[in-house]
Amino acid sequence: MASVLISLMLLLLVYHHVDCTRCLVSSTNGRFGEECPLDWITWRSQCYKIISDLLTWREAKEQCIKMDALLVVPLSKDETKFLLTLFRKPKFWINCNDIETEGQWVCQEDGAMVQYREWRQNEPDNFGVENCAVAYYEGWNDLSCTNKCPAICKQKSPMLHF
Numbered sequence: 019m020a021s022v023l024i025s026l027m028l029l030l031l032v033y034h035h036v037d038c039t040r041c042l043v044s045s046t047n048g049r050f051g052e053e054c055p056l057d058w059i060t061w062r063s064q065c066y067k068i069i070s071d072l073l074t075w076r077e078a079k080e081q082c083i084k085m086d087a088l089l090v091v092p093l094s095k096d097e098t099k100f101l102l103t104l105f106r107k108p109k110f111w112i113n114c115n116d117i118e119t120e121g122q123w124v125c126q127e128d129g130a131m132v133q134y135r136e137w138r139q140n141e142p143d144n145f146g147v148e149n150c151a152v153a154y155y156e157g158w159n160d161l162s163c164t165n166k167c168p169a170i171c172k173q174k175s176p177m178l179h180f
């Protein structure tokens with residue numbers, strides 16, 4: 019019995035070593051060979067990390083940058099649905115704003131402009147002053163950037179660990 023336990027521990031140590039060396043473990047299914055690091059979620063070659071804390075848009079953006087990632091911009095209805103199902107929250111900040119020029123929305127991913135838009139009906143409406151965007155199940159909405167919302171960071175795989 020003791021020898022079985024020792025073997026098991028040794029095996030775990032070896033696996034742990036592989037994990038730390040290559041950062042190739044998927045948190046969703048535990049298989050080796052996936053391209054997202056531990057605690058990130060893999061979906062269609064993208065890596066996602068949920069930030070459940072309620073943050074302003076800028077805080078959320080900075081939090082993602084600290085993790086070598088960017089605030090997510092969903093590029094399809096499918097992606098939004100997947101993230102909201104996973105997230106179990108009604109909305110999340112996305113990397114779109116019209117801070118620079120009112121009405122000129124800038125959405126960015128990996129330093130590149132994203133043209134895809136998924137605005138909810140009658141949005142963006144800049145109600146009061148709203149310069150930052152959130153994604154809901156029904157589509158995007160502009161909100162005040164100082165609102166506190168949860169967020170999702172996205173990183174294209176492969177990761178930067180190699």
Ligand SMILES: [Ca+2]
Pocket residue numbers: 116120121144147148149150160
């Ligand atoms: Ca605005």
Ligand SMILES: [Ca+2]
Pocket residue numbers: 141142143144145148159160161
């Ligand atoms: Ca709005």
